[in-house]
Amino acid sequence: xxxxxxxxxxxxxxxxxxxxxxxxxxxxxxxxxxxxxxxxxxxxxxxxxxxxxxxxxxxxxxxxxxxxxxxxxxxxxxxxxxxxxxxxxxxxxxxxxxxxxxxxxxxxxxxxxxxxxxxxxxxxxxxxxxxxxxxxxxxxxxxxxxxxxxxxxxxxxxxxxxxxxxxxxxxxxxxxxxxxxxxxxxxxxxxxxxxxxxxxxxxxxxxxxxxxxxxxxxxxxxxxxxxxxxxxxxxxxxxxxxxxxxxxxxxxxxxxxxxxxxxxxxxxxxxxxxxxxxxxxxxxxxxxxxxxxxxxxxxxxxxxxxxxxxxx
Numbered sequence: 463x464x465x466x467x468x469x470x471x472x473x474x475x476x477x478x479x480x481x482x483x484x485x486x487x488x489x490x491x492x493x494x495x496x497x498x499x500x501x502x503x504x505x506x507x508x509x510x511x512x513x514x515x516x517x518x519x520x521x522x523x524x525x526x527x528x529x530x531x532x533x534x535x536x537x538x539x540x541x542x543x544x545x546x547x548x549x550x551x552x553x554x555x556x557x558x559x560x561x562x563x564x565x566x567x568x569x570x571x572x573x574x575x576x577x578x579x580x581x582x583x584x585x586x587x588x589x590x591x592x593x594x595x596x597x598x599x600x601x602x603x604x605x606x607x608x609x610x611x612x613x614x615x616x617x618x619x620x621x622x623x624x625x626x627x628x629x630x631x632x633x634x635x636x637x638x639x640x641x642x643x644x645x646x647x648x649x650x651x652x653x654x655x656x657x658x659x660x661x662x663x664x665x666x667x668x669x670x671x672x673x674x675x676x677x678x679x680x681x682x683x684x685x686x687x688x689x690x691x692x693x694x695x696x697x698x699x700x701x702x703x704x705x706x707x708x709x710x711x712x713x714x715x716x717x718x719x720x721x722x723x724x725x726x727x728x729x730x731x732x733x734x735x736x737x738x739x740x741x742x743x744x745x746x747x748x749x750x751x752x753x754x755x756x757x758x759x760x761x762x763x764x765x766x767x768x769x770x771x772x773x774x
Contacts, residue, residue, distance in 0.1 A: 464555045467508025467517055467533040469494065476511035479531040481522050484508075493542025507540060508533050513553040516543040537564055539693050546690045547623050568621045571770050575620045579757060582619070582629045585736050586610070586753035587746035592630035592732050596725055597705055598651025599684060600670075605640060607752055612636050614760040617767075623689060626736075627729025631703050632689060639683035642707065646670045653707060656721035657682065660709060681711040682720065701727040 466476035469487040477483050484506055488494035498505050506519040510533065517533030518540075524531060535556055539545040550556060551564060582589060586606075594600035601609065613619060613633045624632045647654045647670060657664050663678035674680045687704035694700065707721040742750050761768050 463520075463532045463534050463557050464511060464517065465530055465532050466511050467519070468511055468514070469508050472509065472514045479508070479519055479522060479533055481524075481531075484519065484522065493540065496541060507536075507543065509543070510535060510553060510555055512555050513546070513549040514544070515546060515550050515553070516540040535560060537567075539691055539699075541693045544690045544692045545623075546688050547621065548688055569617060570620060571767060572620070573770055576769065578624060578626065578629070579614065579619045581626050582610075582613075582633060583753040583757050584750065585629075585739070587742050587749040588732065588735050588739060589630040589633060590749055591746075592728075592735070593634060594646075594648075596630070596728070597684075598648045598653040599642070600646035600648070601640070602645060603749065603752060605645060606749065607756055609634050609636065609640070610753055610756045611760065612638070614757065614767075615764075623691060625729070627733050628689070628701055628703075628727050630732055631686060631725065631727055635686040635689055635703060639685035639708065642672055642682040642684050643680055644671050644673070645684075647672055652723065653684075653705075653721055656707065660718070660720045681709060683708050683710050683717075701729060703727060 464476075464479075466478055468474050468476050469484060477487070484490075484494070488506075493507065495504055495506050497503065506522055507516050508519055509515070510517050516536045518536055519531065520534050521529045521531045535550055535553070537550070537560060547564075547568070551561070551568075556564075590601070590606055610633060613636065616636065618624060618632065618635070621632075647657070647666060649666060649670060654666070657672075661680055661682065663675045664680050664682070665673050665675050667673035672680065672682065684705070684707045687706060689701070689703045692700045702724050705721075705723050705725055706719065709718040709720050711718075
């Protein structure tokens with residue numbers, strides 16, 4: 463909780479939670495003021511001064527003098543505001559009780575989580591293809607297998623923000639980066655343009671795989687970062703995720719940013735491809751079979767994850 467919130471964009475200075483200040487800065491307009499799910503009570507919102515996620519303003523009318531007016535994180539999407547679960551979890555202002563509830567939600571094995579991982583496995587060829595198409599990076603089969611294994615082992619598939627539609631990106635959104643060396647990069651992609659600019663000795667070899675010229679070496683890593691969701695007043699949902707490439711050359715004292723962008727996740731297109739898919743063949747069939755083996759290994763090593771009924 464916080465006695466201060468932002469009542470504007472993320473560059474505005476935090477102000478103390480106060481009804482007069484709220485009305486003056488927001489004029490009571492959407493999304494700062496909106497009806498709750500019952501459509502009877504108006505809720506007022508501000509932005510957390512630390513993580514910039516939505517906070518519901520509590521006791522702003524001050525009917526309980528013993529309770530200081532304050533903002534409290536909302537653990538679900540609020541219309542008109544960006545929602546980033548990773549940022550909320552890491553926020554120093556998150557109430558400890560709410561944090562415990564949130565951690566329980568993201569570690570619980572639910573029927574939906576089980577269905578989600580099965581869906582990813584059976585459509586892994588399409589997810590990998592969509593990832594390559596939107597990032598410009600086409601990971602090798604070995605790299606994809608590693609990504610999927612970590613996605614299961616770190617239990618990202620249990621997060622409530624992971625859906626069938628965003629799986630091509632969220633399955634690769636992990637707490638680590640991946641070596642870009644020997645991975646395929648699309649020559650016309652923004653990633654390759656940035657790599658050429660920052661690492662002149664980088665080259666694309668056979669099949670478009672990243673290599674180094676002469677006796678040089680390349681120390682490049684890529685990863686996906688924060689996944690954000692925003693619901694709009696007309697009912698649409700916009701999802702984004704950040705993509706970055708770093709130069710991790712040990713000669714340098716710090717990692718050098720090479721490329722960073724925010725990807726719009728076309729979740730509807732992925733679901734459309736799934737709905738119209740044909741039986742996978744060739745490399746696509748190999749990817750699906752690899753994904754099935756990764757899941758089988760995960761369940762063998764983690765029997766508690768086989769079904770919600772035996773979750774401890």
